Amino acid sequence: xxxxxxxxxxxxxxxxxxxxxxxxxxxxxxxxxxxxxxxxxxxxxxxxxxxxxxxxxxxxxxxxxxxxxxxxxxxxxxxxxxxxxxxxxxxxxxxxxxxxxxxxxxxxxxxxxxxxxxxxxxxxxxxxxxxxxxxxxxxxxxxxxxxxxxxxxxxxxxxxxxxxxxxxxxxxxxxxxxxxxxxxxxxxxxxxxxxxxxxxxxxxxxxxxxxxxxxxxxxxxxxxxxxxxxxxxxxxxxxxxxxxxxxxxxxxxxxxx
Amino acid sequence: xxxxxxxxxxxxxxxxxxxxxxxxxxxxxxxxxxxxxxxxxxxxxxxxxxxxxxxxxxxxxxxxxxxxxxxxxxxxxxxxxxxxxxxxxxxxxxxxxxxxxxxxxxxxxxxxxxxxxxxxxxxxxxxxxxxxxxxxxxxxxxxxxxxxxxxxxxxxxxxxxxxxxxxxxxxxxxxxxxxxxxxxxxxxxxxxxxxxxxxxxxxxxxxxxxxxxxxxxxxxxxxxxxxxxxxxxxxxxxxxxxxxxxxxxxxxxxxxxxxxxxxxxxxxxxxxxxxxxxxxxxxxxxxxxxxxxxxxxxxxxxxxxxxxxxxxxxxxxxxxxxxxxxxxxxxxxxxxxxxxxxxxxxxxxxxxxxxxxxxxxxxxxxxxxxxxxxxxxxxxxxxxxxxxxxxxxxxxxxxxxxxxxxxxxxxxxxxxxxxxxxxxxxxxxxxxxxxxxxxxxxxxxxxxxxxxxxxxxxxxx
Ligand SMILES: Nc1ncnc2c1ncn2[C@@H]1O[C@H](COP(=O)(O)OP(=O)(O)OP(=O)(O)O)[C@@H](O)[C@H]1O
Ligand SMILES: [Mg+2]
Numbered sequence: 262x263x264x265x266x267x268x269x270x271x272x273x274x275x276x277x278x279x280x281x282x283x284x285x286x287x288x289x290x291x292x293x294x295x296x297x298x299x300x301x302x303x304x305x306x307x308x309x310x311x312x313x314x315x316x317x318x319x320x321x322x323x324x325x326x327x328x329x330x331x332x333x334x335x336x337x338x339x340x341x342x343x344x345x346x347x348x349x350x351x352x353x354x355x356x357x358x359x360x361x362x363x364x365x366x367x368x369x370x371x372x373x374x375x376x377x378x379x380x381x382x383x384x385x386x387x388x389x390x391x392x393x394x395x396x397x398x399x400x401x402x403x404x405x406x407x408x409x410x411x412x413x414x415x416x417x418x419x420x421x422x423x424x425x426x427x428x429x430x431x432x433x434x435x436x437x438x439x440x441x442x443x444x445x446x447x448x449x450x451x452x453x454x455x456x457x458x459x460x461x462x463x464x465x466x467x468x469x470x471x472x473x474x475x476x477x478x479x480x481x482x483x484x485x486x487x488x489x490x491x492x493x494x495x496x497x498x499x500x501x502x503x504x505x506x507x508x509x510x511x512x513x514x515x516x517x518x
Numbered sequence: 519x520x521x522x523x524x525x526x527x528x529x530x531x532x533x534x535x536x537x538x539x540x541x542x543x544x545x546x547x548x549x550x551x552x553x554x555x556x557x558x559x560x561x562x563x564x565x566x567x568x569x570x571x572x573x574x575x576x577x578x579x580x581x582x583x584x585x586x587x588x589x590x591x592x593x594x595x596x597x598x599x600x601x602x603x604x605x606x607x608x609x610x611x612x613x614x615x616x617x618x619x620x621x622x623x624x625x626x627x628x629x630x631x632x633x634x635x636x637x638x639x640x641x642x643x644x645x646x647x648x649x650x651x652x653x654x655x656x657x658x659x660x661x662x663x664x665x666x667x668x669x670x671x672x673x674x675x676x677x678x679x680x681x682x683x684x685x686x687x688x689x690x691x692x693x694x695x696x697x698x699x700x701x702x703x704x705x706x707x708x709x710x711x712x713x714x715x716x717x718x719x720x721x722x723x724x725x726x727x728x729x730x731x732x733x734x735x736x737x738x739x740x741x742x743x744x745x746x747x748x749x750x751x752x753x754x755x756x757x758x759x760x761x762x763x764x765x766x767x768x769x770x771x772x773x774x775x776x777x778x779x780x781x782x783x784x785x786x787x788x789x790x791x792x793x794x795x796x797x798x799x800x801x802x803x804x805x806x807x808x809x810x811x812x813x814x815x816x817x818x819x820x821x822x823x824x825x826x827x828x829x830x831x832x833x834x835x836x837x838x839x840x841x842x843x844x845x846x847x848x849x850x851x852x853x854x855x856x857x858x859x860x861x862x863x864x865x866x867x868x869x870x871x872x873x874x875x876x877x878x879x880x881x882x883x884x885x886x887x888x889x890x891x892x893x894x895x896x897x898x899x900x901x902x903x904x905x906x907x908x909x910x911x912x913x914x915x916x917x918x919x920x921x922x923x924x925x926x927x928x929x930x931x932x933x934x935x936x937x938x939x940x941x942x943x944x945x946x947x948x949x950x951x952x953x954x955x956x957x958x959x960x961x962x963x964x965x966x967x968x969x970x971x972x973x974x975x976x977x978x979x
Contacts, residue, residue: 331843333839333842333843352842352847353842353843354842354843354845354846354847354848355847357843357844357845358845362843363843365839365840365843369837369839369840369843370837370840371832371833371836371837371840371841372836372837372959373836373952373955373956373959374832374833374836381829382829382833382841382844383844385826385829385830385833385844385845385846386844386845412955412959414959415959428844429843432844432845
């Protein structure tokens with residue numbers, strides 16, 4: 262069965278409707294939690310087919326940015342544009358249908374469902390799920406195929422992270438928002454997950470990636486933004502950021518000479 | 519003071535060893551015995567002789583002298599011994615029994631299969647069960663007919679509805695009886711039984727859809743502002759809602775008839791032109807109405823359980839943020855569960871009011887919400903067969919005990935049974951797979967495996 266009416270996952274097709282081919286654009290976004298202003302005017306763009314990394318210290322507002330982009334939070338002012346169309350104010354469960362997948366911070370798998378049930382739940386938005394999607398996820402994450410019957414809450418942290426990513430992929434997102442996919446994982450698994458993210462991107466999904474692991478993230482990413490207390494303080498191509506002494510000092514633990 | 523922690527510091531290893539084993543009273547096995555013995559003494563005190571003024575422990579004293587305590591303690595120890603030490607033997611016995619019952623079951627299945635086709639044997643078996651349930655009231659005394667309708671039928675409907683709210687959507691609703699009351703008062707109002715005249719008088723059969731809509735609206739009105747709350751908060755709010763409904767029924771006398779309620783309500787009647795029937799004092803025809811509704815409701819609910827709706831409820835129960843991220847409209851599905859439960863309760867209320875031919879506030883005290891909840895938990899939250907069997911059994915039990923024990927002690931036996939059940943089989947009589955999993959995982963320390971999906975310290979979007 263061919264996915265009728267569903268976005269074909271072919272590489273970056275530059276049929277840009279919005280500003281300069283941007284898939285996602287945030288314009289001067291202000292988000293508040295009660296009286297606390299967590300985002301004080303964030304602007305960023307993610308072009309189709311890109312991998313964009315979002316770096317910043319704890320509490321800088323990275324997760325908040327992703328939540329605003331996926332509709333979990335409504336911005337106080339500012340705009341969220343998807344292919345040039347405003348989508349801010351649309352609830353997350355609706356925004357899913359616009360092709361935004363969000364892998365939230367802390368994995369949040371459905372702990373008492375099996376791996377397979379979790380993945381099926383990921384395809385919830387599709388009336389007629391494509392069986393190929395499941396095969397695709399299983400080929401990306403062979404561990405999940407082996408553990409398909411296991412209750413997800415009993416998976417290891419790394420396996421749960423893979424499941425969370427796999428679940429989001431089941432919804433056929435064009436843009437995948439990933440909040441710290443490497444949190445708490447062993448270096449080997451981190452490398453593995455980044456390999457898989459690269460593969461996912463190569464298959465045509467655009468990625469916006471929040472990471473503490475700056476070196477891995479910047480090696481994968483095309484471009485990067487650095488956030489500090491709710492504002493963008495740096496934006497550049499990934500290699501440039503990777504060699505920037507300030508970044509090296511702040512995020513790669515190097516002492517500036 | 520000086521040198522207090524000396525012993526602990528000097529013998530760290532033995533302290534560790536002691537901690538590792540735990541004190542004897544910290545071991546679950548002995549704790550369970552303790553609970554059972556306490557329960558035994560309580561049973562002796564409550565079921566023993568009548569109390570005497572100024573002598574709180576009169577009954578217990580008499581019991582100790584007469585050996586009544588011994589019987590209860592004996593029962594407690596027996597339960598404990600069987601569950602702790604002969605569990606394997608019991609399990610083996612059960613499986614052997616099952617094997618032995620397998621023979622007849624196979625012939626039934628084979629016959630049914632021959633009659634209804636390969637995959638139809640299930641339907642055959644269910645049909646046979648339904649047939650038994652249809653003729654059941656004709657084979658029992660009038661007393662049991664009344665029990666079937668006023669108690670078992672009512673509570674089964676309530677429990678099946680409550681199961682949607684609590685078992686499937688994971689919302690703790692303690693004000694469930696309020697909707698039962700709304701259904702009952704709807705019946706009274708629309709059939710012209712209340713002090714205020716309705717715009718048109720309706721037949722009770724027509725009141726049912728009206729009551730369903732009323733309860734849906736009431737459920738949504740209550741639900742919309744409160745469904746952001748979780749677990750215990752929601753429970754308190756629903757409790758408050760019940761109290762409002764109850765107090766309105768009690769005090770708004772110009773409308774509801776106040777404490778005395780309303781008498782002589784219309785009963786069900788059916789007039790199809792060529793054939794008409796009036797329901798009277800005879801409980802059996804009401805039973806058939808209830809049975810019909812229960813069957814329809816269960817068929818609908820089971821279809822829901824395995825549909826997108828059921829999956830959405832499960833996801834919400836697990837993690838609301840993640841559910842929303844996969845495209846589940848959490849607010850809508852929570853409201854839906856709430857409204858479905860409410861309207862089921864409302865239908866039960868209409869049938870009840872019409873059967874009783876009177877309504878008054880005391881029929882809707884909060885105790886009945888609690889009872890319905892305990893039936894659901896006893897049967898197995900989230901499992902329709904469990905809820906059916908559990909409710910029928912628990913409602914039947916006090917009636918069965920009526921002539922066998924002191925009538926005022928009947929609910930004590932019910933309580934004791936519930937306590938034992940929660941000690942040894944917290945998942946309920948016929949648990950759903952998910953609930954079993956949930957309790958096992960809670961035991962294994964998997965986070966977020968709390969009974970009602972309330973996770974400590976978790977973020978709620
Ligand atoms: N629900 C909330 N209520 C109040 N304040 C919040 C809430 N969520 C986040 N904040 C605050 O907003 C700021 C940004 O939080 P955010 O979660 O976006 O940080 P982050 O960049 O993702 O940090 P980390 O790297 O630690 O995950 C923080 O100061 C945080 O305390
Ligand atoms: Mg974060």
